[in-house]
Amino acid sequence: MDREQRGGCVREAAKESQVQVSRVAPLARVFIRKRPLFSAEVTSRRNSGILYPSLISTRQASKRLICSVATEPAPKQVEEPQMETPKEIFLKDYKLPDYYFDSVDLKFLLGEEKTIVSSKISVFPRIDGSGSALVLDGHDLKLLSVKVNNNELKEGDYHIDARKLTLLSPPNSAFTLEIDTEIYPQKNTSLEGLYKSSGNFCTQCEAEGFRKITYYQDRPDIMAKYTCRIEADKSLYPVLLSNGNLIEQGDLEGGRHYVLWEDPFKKPCYLFALVAGQLESRDDYFTTRSGRKVSLRIWTPAQDLPKTAHAMYSLKAAMKWDEDVFGLEYDLDLFNIVAVPDFNMGAMENKSLNIFNSKLVLASPETATDADYAAILGVIGHEYFHNWTGNRVTCRDWFQLSLKEGLTVFRDQEFSSDMGSRTVKRIADVSKLRTYQYPQDAGPMAHPVRPHSYIKMDNFYTGKFLLVMIADDLNTNV
Known part of the structure; x- marks a missing residue:
């Protein structure tokens, strides 16, 4: 075969190859964009058991072109990220923690692009002198610093991976652990931990969402007293809520403000809560059987406030019923309920700061049925009753x-x-x-x-x- 004949052969084969590649390209773009649905043509091919015949033809054409000049470079194969193998948790494997936490001081600097979380934890070993490693859960966190007894640890003093922060040789007696992390609530689409939606910051920590806020022993048998200081832009987030009693609040430079909350009763981290945003409240009070006056507030976007009357009635009825039937009195000076339209979990019993999806709280006589009123009564009662059966008395695992x-x-x-x-x-x-x-x-x-x-x-x-x-x-x- 002379040079001209060989050139014609190569041109014909290259042309055929380009036609086949053009057929495959749209399918490749579909996979790259990760669209959930495929075209009817692709679906019919999959159902018939013949997957991408054009791709097979391309491979056949490539065999014929093995000695020819390539018309365009072959696309590089991109290695797909390997998914983490799910870990099975067994009941029989439960072990007491090597370390307990006595108190946790949290500080949140809420920002539009990132949030800085600082934790100061009082730690003590279950057995003095044990010297075991302290393993903390953490996910989607950027570690900024770790300190033990005010001394910053070096990289060789701890090990960090995608799911854990391990202190290799912590003190064998009580010590203070300080951790600074950076998180991105605006990008948190899991709706676990701290996330931002519709302009509001909100948390959901049950069952294992607290590890997306800071490094911690994220398990229900670790119970501690919490304080929480929140700083944010006052014009964007005039309302800053967390668990417990409101201790202090004030203005800061640069149009920011802060609040300090204290929960005097020990709780597991899955009951921690934080809400920040543009909300207004319906206020009332309840006098306990011992004579304490408890402030009650139901927070919603301003337009929904008129629809919270039945929810307030339900809360007061639940508080009185729990006293009359079970002898259980509310134990703090303030009880907050937040109802927002995009809370993903429906309802959550966070200590003194219950969070609900709006549909489980709001009702108006013009649109609500008897079943709607009954449902609100039941769910408001359920989350309030958790104050004792779940919060003060919680589960081991x-x-x-x-x-x-x-x-x-x-x-x-x-x-x-x-x-x-x-x-x-x-x-x-x-x-x-x-x-x-x-x-x-x-x-x-x-x-x-x-x-x-x-x-x-x-x-x-x-x-x-x-x-x-x-x-x-x-x-x-x-």
């Missing part, structure tokens, strides 16, 4: 979730029954059981109330209705 949730569901069912019709309430609860719980128990998502292991905590929250049926005394034929 997440395998005991059924204890705090089951008992509190039972309490809110009793509350709703006493406030309305016990028979109607019972029928509604059994109807939910049949509609939601029975199908789950008959399907692949079935699991015991307390499984022997778990990979993701979320599945634990799917059996609330079942938890109370054994404890409830059935006096009906339903």
Whole structure:
């Protein structure tokens, strides 16, 4: 074959190759953009069992071009990031922590691009002189500094990876641990830890979201007293809320302000909460049976404030009922409820700062049904009742979730029954059981109330209705 014939062969093969590559390119762009849906053509090919025949033809063409001049460089293969292998947690593996925390002082500098979190923790070993490593949970954090007893640690004194911060040789007696981290709530799309949505900062730490705020032993058997100081731009975030009693507040330079909160009762970190934003409150008070006056505030965006009257009634009714029936009195000077439209978890019992999705709190006579009013009464009561069954008395580990949730569901069912019709309430609860719980128990998502292991905590929250049926005394034929 002479030079001209060989050149023609190469040109024809290259032309065929370019046609085949042009067919593959749109598919490649789809994968790069990670679109959830494919075109009908791609779907039909997948269903017929023939995956991308044009790609196969391209490979065949490339064999014919093995000795020819390349028309364009071959695309580099990009190595896909390897996903972390899920870790299975077993009930039998529970061990007491090597270290306990007595108090935690938190400072938040809220910013528009980043937030600086400083923690000062009083640590003491379970056994004096043990000298075990202290392992702290952390995820999506930028570590700025670590200090032990005011001495900054060097890199060789600790080990850090994507999920843990390990102090290799901490003191073998009580010490102070200070950690500064940088986080990015505006980019936190997991809606766990501290995130920003619709202009407001908000937290969700149950079950394991606190590790996205700072390095900590993120487990429910680590209970400590908390203080929380929040600094932010006053015009953007006039309301700054956290757990406990309001101790101090004031203005700072540059149009910023601060508040200081103190929770005098020990709690696990999953009950920590922070809210900052443009909110207004409906204010009321409740006098406990011992004569203490408790301030009550329900915070919402300004336009929703008129719809919070029934929620306030429900809160006061729950506080009185818990005193009358269980002898449990509220233990702080202030109780806050925040209702925002984009809170992802529905409702959360954070100590003295309950956070709700608006649909579970707001009601107006023009649009709400009797069922809406009953639902608000029940969920407001449920989260308030957690103040004792879940907050002051909490679970050792997440395998005991059924204890705090089951008992509190039972309490809110009793509350709703006493406030309305016990028979109607019972029928509604059994109807939910049949509609939601029975199908789950008959399907692949079935699991015991307390499984022997778990990979993701979320599945634990799917059996609330079942938890109370054994404890409830059935006096009906339903």
